[in-house]
Amino acid sequence: MPPVIAHHLPRRAALARLGGIVLAALGGASLVACDKFAQATGQRAGFRGIDITGADYGRDFRLTDVDGRERTLADYRGKLVLLYFGFVQCPDVCPTALARAAEVKRLLGPDGDKLQVIFVTVDPDRDTPEMLRQYMAAFDPSFVALRGDTERLKATAAEFKVYYKQVPTGSSYTMDHTALSYVFDTQGRLRLVLRHEQTAQDYAHDLALLLRQPATARPA
Amino acid sequence: MKRMTLTLGAILLVSAAAHAQVTVSDAWVRGTVPQQKATGAFMHIAAEQDVRLIAGASPVAGVVEIHEMAMEGNVMKMRELKGGLPIAKGATAELKPGGYHVMLMDLKQALKGGEAVPVTLTFEDAASKKTFTRELMAPVKALGAATSAPHSGQHKH
Numbered sequence: 231m232p233p234v235i236a237h238h239l240p241r242r243a244a245l246a247r248l249g250g251i252v253l254a255a256l257g258g259a260s261l262v263a264c265d266k267f268a269q270a271t272g273q274r275a276g277f278r279g280i281d282i283t284g285a286d287y288g289r290d291f292r293l294t295d296v297d298g299r300e301r302t303l304a305d306y307r308g309k310l311v312l313l314y315f316g317f318v319q320c321p322d323v324c325p326t327a328l329a330r331a332a333e334v335k336r337l338l339g340p341d342g343d344k345l346q347v348i349f350v351t352v353d354p355d356r357d358t359p360e361m362l363r364q365y366m367a368a369f370d371p372s373f374v375a376l377r378g379d380t381e382r383l384k385a386t387a388a389e390f391k392v393y394y395k396q397v398p399t400g401s402s403y404t405m406d407h408t409a410l411s412y413v414f415d416t417q418g419r420l421r422l423v424l425r426h427e428q429t430a431q432d433y434a435h436d437l438a439l440l441l442r443q444p445a446t447a448r449p450a
Numbered sequence: 451m452k453r454m455t456l457t458l459g460a461i462l463l464v465s466a467a468a469h470a471q472v473t474v475s476d477a478w479v480r481g482t483v484p485q486q487k488a489t490g491a492f493m494h495i496a497a498e499q500d501v502r503l504i505a506g507a508s509p510v511a512g513v514v515e516i517h518e519m520a521m522e523g524n525v526m527k528m529r530e531l532k533g534g535l536p537i538a539k540g541a542t543a544e545l546k547p548g549g550y551h552v553m554l555m556d557l558k559q560a561l562k563g564g565e566a567v568p569v570t571l572t573f574e575d576a577a578s579k580k581t582f583t584r585e586l587m588a589p590v591k592a593l594g595a596a597t598s599a600p601h602s603g604q605h606k607h
Contacts, residue, residue: 368592426524
């Protein structure tokens with residue numbers, strides 16, 4: 231629409247339109263203000279996942295990567311960590327979760343480099359380091375897979391309140407398991423739990439929000 | 451690629467004409483890495499009669515089962531549908547991530563994106579109890595390829 235036509239609009243319509251713009255601007259300003267307020271007070275508004283800041287579980291893990299190195303949360307300090315428990319022989323939720331994680335990394339744009347995705351196998355008997363390496367590479371070569379022996383896995387799952395169980399099927403077995411994603415901030419504090427039903431956009435939204443919070447913000 | 455799609459379409463058309471009871475479309479199999487022994491096949495099955503999908507077979511898999519995935523709380527559970535998957539006359543069953551799938555187990559080889567996997571499905575006609583089979587070639591989607599997200603209802607496009 232050429233701008234000159236706007237002059238012929240009835241005055242009321244023009245005013246209404248102006249009102250709309252002002253409201254939109256105010257809305258934008260108040261959003262920014264909320265965000266600033268949230269930052270200033272350490273309040274965590276607007277997450278689409280479950281805010282579990284200050285939780286007394288999920289504090290750390292000690293597991294082995296595909297190169298045989300022992301890894302703890304401290305190795306990923308400075309990055310957001312998205313932690314997921316799953317297994318390779320999984321036809322549905324695990325590849326969906328990992329494909330989503332790869333999409334989340336893309337959605338974060340330049341900040342994608344600040345995200346470390348970690349996949350902990352709940353099926354270390356079958357998920358060999360080499361299989362895990364190739365499985366991760368299929369989604370994103372930067373994704374890290376960790377495994378532990380039966381005892382380590384048990385302890386890690388207990389620490390994160392994760393359920394897993396072998397269920398016989400066909401000539402083999404499948405795994406029931408908790409399909410949540412745990413998010414640590416760049417300081418290594420467990421902050422959020424995201425559900426399997428949530429979209430890549432939901433995940434990216436929350437991770438971007440966490441990145442915008444000053445590193446010194448203390449949980450309320 | 452286009453030619454393959456056309457050929458596939460032709461195969462499906464021919465099989466649909468041979469047995470009018472069901473039409474299978476949009477079939478795909480999730481790719482795997484070497485040593486991986488299980489994956490899922492997904493598809494739409496439209497039924498013109500009351501039928502039940504009771505079994506499957508594929509030369510790439512030692513065992514094929516009809517499975518349902520369900521979230522209970524936040525725990526993923528996957529189970530074989532012991533009685534098969536009933537599909538009502540006029541309905542289309544969607545076998546997709548987050549729901550039903552044809553589970554391919556004891557895989558004999560890694561499945562790479564761009565390949566196609568032969569799958570034979572066995573159905574039972576609810577009225578006559580007669581069984582019939584449907585053969586299809588399901589294209590393999592590379593493991594890391596984006597597939598439909600769970601509950602993508604509000605995020606189409």
